[in-house]
Amino acid sequence: MLSQRTLRWLKAYLPGNKPPSPEQRARDLVAAIDAGGLPLNPARVNDIARQLGLEVSTRAPMPETIERIRQALQRS
Template identity: 55%
Template sequence: MRQWLKNLLTRQKAANAVSDLQHAINLIAAIDAGGIPLNPARVNAIGRALGLEVSRHARMEDTIARIREVVGARASEAARRGVIND
């Protein structure tokens, strides 16, 4: 019973997992909607998850700009491959 419950919870967690790119898209959308990120470590973690080298001392604005570039580049790549239909 215990193992069954553990498996059920693990599968549910995996099904609700959000990709690193989706985290970045959500961050940019929130900022564009007027939000202000309050946790620089979270912004840095999103940047690192996208493959960026981010210093602990980097300005949050610079990191956000770099994240925007990555999101834009990946969206362009997806559009070129036909994954995104406008």
């Protein structure tokens, strides 16, 4: 059986639906991490941060970037 999060993700990417906003992608990332998940793709984390308007070095540690994403979500 699919979880609610998986169903939301699938619905977001079905034809006719627009992709999630950068803020929603960031909230989904943080929620997944808080639920015990580990981000496996640093490029995706950096992309989310950049879409939020953050400047991110490719050499920045991923935990630091995730913390900056959390702070950006709190400000919005």
